[in-house]
Amino acid sequence: MSRRGGESAGKLRSSGTAKGVSSSELLDWSTRRELFSGAFYLSPEAVSAVKEDQTPLVGGGETPATPNSSISSASTEGAENDENIHKGKKEVKDILGDEEDDSSMKDSKAKKKGAGKKEGQPRFAFMTKSKVDHLEDGYRWRKYGQKAVKNSPYPRSYYRCTTQKCQVKKRVERSFEDPSVVITTYEGQHNHYVPANLRGNVAAGMFAPPRPGGPSFASQKLYGYGVEGGTDNVPRQQFVDEVPGYGLLQDIIPHVFPKQEP
DNA sequence: CGCATTTGACCTGCGC
DNA sequence: GCGCAGGTCAAATGCG
Numbered sequence: 001m002s003r004r005g006g007e008s009a010g011k012l013r014s015s016g017t018a019k020g021v022s023s024s025e026l027l028d029w030s031t032r033r034e035l036f037s038g039a040f041y042l043s044p045e046a047v048s049a050v051k052e053d054q055t056p057l058v059g060g061g062e063t064p065a066t067p068n069s070s071i072s073s074a075s076t077e078g079a080e081n082d083e084n085i086h087k088g089k090k091e092v093k094d095i096l097g098d099e100e101d102d103s104s105m106k107d108s109k110a111k112k113k114g115a116g117k118k119e120g121q122p123r124f125a126f127m128t129k130s131k132v133d134h135l136e137d138g139y140r141w142r143k144y145g146q147k148a149v150k151n152s153p154y155p156r157s158y159y160r161c162t163t164q165k166c167q168v169k170k171r172v173e174r175s176f177e178d179p180s181v182v183i184t185t186y187e188g189q190h191n192h193y194v195p196a197n198l199r200g201n202v203a204a205g206m207f208a209p210p211r212p213g214g215p216s217f218a219s220q221k222l223y224g225y226g227v228e229g230g231t232d233n234v235p236r237q238q239f240v241d242e243v244p245g246y247g248l249l250q251d252i253i254p255h256v257f258p259k260q261e262p
Numbered sequence: 263c264g265c266a267t268t269t270g271a272c273c274t275g276c277g278c
Numbered sequence: 279g280c281g282c283a284g285g286t287c288a289a290a291t292g293c294g
Contacts, residue, residue, distance in 0.1 A: 143267055144287060158285070162266085171285095 008031035125185035133157060133172045133182055139190060141170060163192050 134141065134157070141159035150157045156173035168188040175181035 066269085140266095144288095146268080147284065147286095150283065156284085160286095 016029070096207045122189060123185060125183060127175065128184060129178075129180050131180070133174065139163075139168075139244045143170045149173060154179070161190060163190075166190050166192055 015066040126196065134143075140162040142162045143157055144160050145158040146155050147158070151174055152173060154174035156171055159170040159172065161170075166188075168186065168190050171185040173183050175183060
């Protein structure tokens, strides 16, 4: 009846996950996936210009459950230049600036609430113009919470990878300025392959790791919004340039996404 | 029957 | 020191 007040509240929370798998050791394809999304950074202006009938992006393709439209922008830790993005940027910035990661969080959610001062799990946020909040990325996510955010009339949803050994979390919220824009923030990296049942998805195929133990690079190397240049445009160049593993994305992007940059 | 979603409560950290 | 906001958990419920 009661929530978790009685029994060892705080102890039971510690699911079987937590320690055991060092995401840092397994970050490669998952990171790549994140980078992949980030590589599709589009200026805020592009976001508005993007139409639902635009190009099917990650998760889109043939997945009926993913009426996604297009990725607007992406960002990672270090996002500080917010003078470029007009809308959403503020939100994304807030997201990144608020939460960094939580390598210390093992079993207590309390630790998780480190006010975003910890580090360890890379975060990657990107905006997508979509009708649905939950973007299909090939993985199985379970919603574990929803909260109303102060700066937005839309609630923020919290998702967690259903794979027990996976600690990847995802936050999804809509832009208060553009309801059509969904801000998705990935936290952590998948330490497993895409579920077989989802492997048929385009996204799954794209995100599917070529092989475990491949070249790994810390996504933390990614620089914020990709707007380091200080300009509204071509931030991607900077973004990509900072990604040692861009080669992977580079190899994928042209195959999946046509050039959207001006 | 199993899994995912929903919802309320609880906890932590930060700001004032 | 108090209040606010954000984040997470856990039980309950619904659906496939």
